[in-house]
Amino acid sequence: MSKIYFHIDVNNAFLSWEAVKRLKEGETTDLRTIPSAVAGDPKNRTGIILAKSKPAKDMGVKTGEPIFSAVKKCPDLVCVPPNHSYYEKESLKLRKLLEDFSDEIEPYSIDECFITYIPLLGSVMEVANNIKDRIFNELGFTVNIGISDTKYLAKVASDFEKPNKIHTLYVSEIKEKFWPLPIENMFLLGGKTAAKLKTLGIDTVYKLAHTDINILRVHLKSQGEDLYNYAWGKDIDERHSKKETPKSVGHSKTSVTDLTNIEDIHSFILDVVQDTCNRLRKESMKANTITVTLKTSNFKVYSMAQTIDFATNGTNEIFKDCKNIFNKMYKGEPLRLIGISLSNLEPDETTQLNLFETFNEKEQKLDKTVDDILNKFGNSHLITRGSLIHHNNKNDTDID
């Protein structure tokens, strides 16, 4: 007997979570009922729309667009700042609830999961309705559920009419429900590929499914073959499924003002490295490859990677490597963003129990150093971090 998958997708996740939170805290307006959005802060040059309400969407507001352009279309738009740690908690609550309905839960992102259907719990529709109702009653937000015998089609189905809806798209239904759709509705087919396909006269899933696969291979390589197969109901293979252990850990930050001074840049790199290494150690992993990414004030992005001789997760060591890489690649332009990504990961046995104590002590020492400097100079980011580097170089302190 073949499996049936449900794809659970929180409707307007960040915005819904924010709305529920605010109602609980006593606010009277439900953000979901007015033109609203969760958005970054233009002062920090991160002013883009991360999630929007239905009324905002109806006025043309799009995810990823700058706030200023959203406000042009929708002058009454209410923007609230994002709260990622809160969203993480809501996401975990959802997964916990889903454990009552499935023994195979595969998180796909913070607001999406694939689960397998258990026939003992009732018919497919009964179970789907129960899930939907319990989420709404206990957690306060709505979801879409897509149902199919493949994960790929379940994902496509959950994207049909929203919100608070259940849709099926079984392989046996692709002719009526999938093929008539524009290719943009296909999962794993983005804007660039859609544009390419259109120049070939392919604008619907039907046309894609009825194009010679060799033509697709010539123009889109292996992706062309994959898309052709999806159009015929083939499932995504495991390479598109999330794995338990991360393949890379990275961080990047946009600077409030463009960075031009080398000391400021080094402070900024240290800042990003500290966050990244911290997360890597939490995962008990070490990295063999370090990648530095720069975005210039003109939005040009380039990167350089280096594979090191011995895997590490030490802040100090990685900071030194990052500076080396940076020096090799930097052409002197004003920088808007700096990112560090650590990849080629392997488990770090040394961060297990026996060294846990000393590791913590070191962490505390660093925290104290940062705090001391903070107290001395105030909370200006650059002064703080710059001082830390200076302090580090002068005394050759192990900042890890």
Next chain:
DNA sequence: TCTGGGGTCCTAGGACCC
């Protein structure tokens, strides 16, 4: 005060080895 941040995978090309 215009344009985020966190990921995964693929491709093309170069280095290097046999």
Next chain:
DNA sequence: TCTGGGGTCCTAGGACCC
């Protein structure tokens, strides 16, 4: 002095996802 191919590893950039 010329000409091979296969295989692996690494890197830079790009497409895609949420």
